[in-house]
Amino acid sequence: MAEEVAGAEWIVFPDKEALSLDAAYRFAALAAQRTGKGAPFSAALSGGSTPAMLFELLAAEPFKSAIDWRYIHLFFGDERCVPPDNADSNYRQANELLFTRVPLPDKNIHRIQGELPDHDEGARQYEAELRRFFSLKGDEPPRFDLVMLGMGPDGHCASLFPHKPALQEKTRLAAVSEPGLKPFVPRITLTYPAINSAAEILFLVAGSDKAETLARVLPGPADPDTLPSQAVTPTNGKLTWLVDRDAATLL
Ligand code: 6PG
Helix, strand or coil, rough: EEEEECCCEEEEEEEHHHHHHHHHHHHHHHHHHHHCCEEEEEEEECCCCEEEEHHHHHCCCCCHHHHCCHHEEEEEEECCCCCCCEEEEEHHHHEEECCCCCCHHHHCCCCCCCCCCCHHHHHHHHHHHHHHCCCCCCCCCCCCCCCECCCCCCCCEECCCCCCCCCCCCCCCEEEEECCCCCCCCCCECHHHHCCCCCCCEEEEEEHHHHHHHHHHHCCCCHHHCCCHHHCCCCEEEEEEECCCCCCEEE
């Protein structure tokens, strides 16, 4: 069942398994549009628990063989400021469930260095990596082929938390953000300019704990400082919400 409001389309799935399978097919199809002509496919992965099932699907058949990993470049929407082997690391989850299971060249993994003592240096280095990879000039934003996002029960996405200064960042592509939810460690996050310039933005939202917030985020009214996910509005791209029935009960 597809609905639409304010240009955002949302599709409701019976459960997280069906949602994750649809996301895997979308990832593979979008990737093939680029890799089929030998071009790189750039995707920013979301953190948290929701994408774990998707990562496992992509690392298994039929997706493992269907995707030409030589041309896949994986980034992160955000990272916790912890070492890459820490249980709270978004990189660690993606590495264990996906990177170590597919023939993805190490150079195609673009990690956020959350472990650096100077977190702003970590944000600057990530931004420099984005500028290098996308050959950015001046203040043009990167154009990810795909940005995947989750939504927290507080309406945050990436590490753009309600009422935090990172929401106001309109120039830098990556910024340090104080946490608004557990784990209460500082984060490094893509900013709205880096997210909203993507060709495709895909939210994956599952679970009854998201239902009340999703019922405020999707239909509106707009209150993006309180509900940061509402400010994800692609400037020249497509936004799709994949939600499961538990998260959609109040829509
Ligand atoms: C993070 C994530 C964050 C996540 C949402 C949803 O680093 O925590 O990037 O934005 O996507 O908090 O998290 P769950 O998938 O665990 O509900």
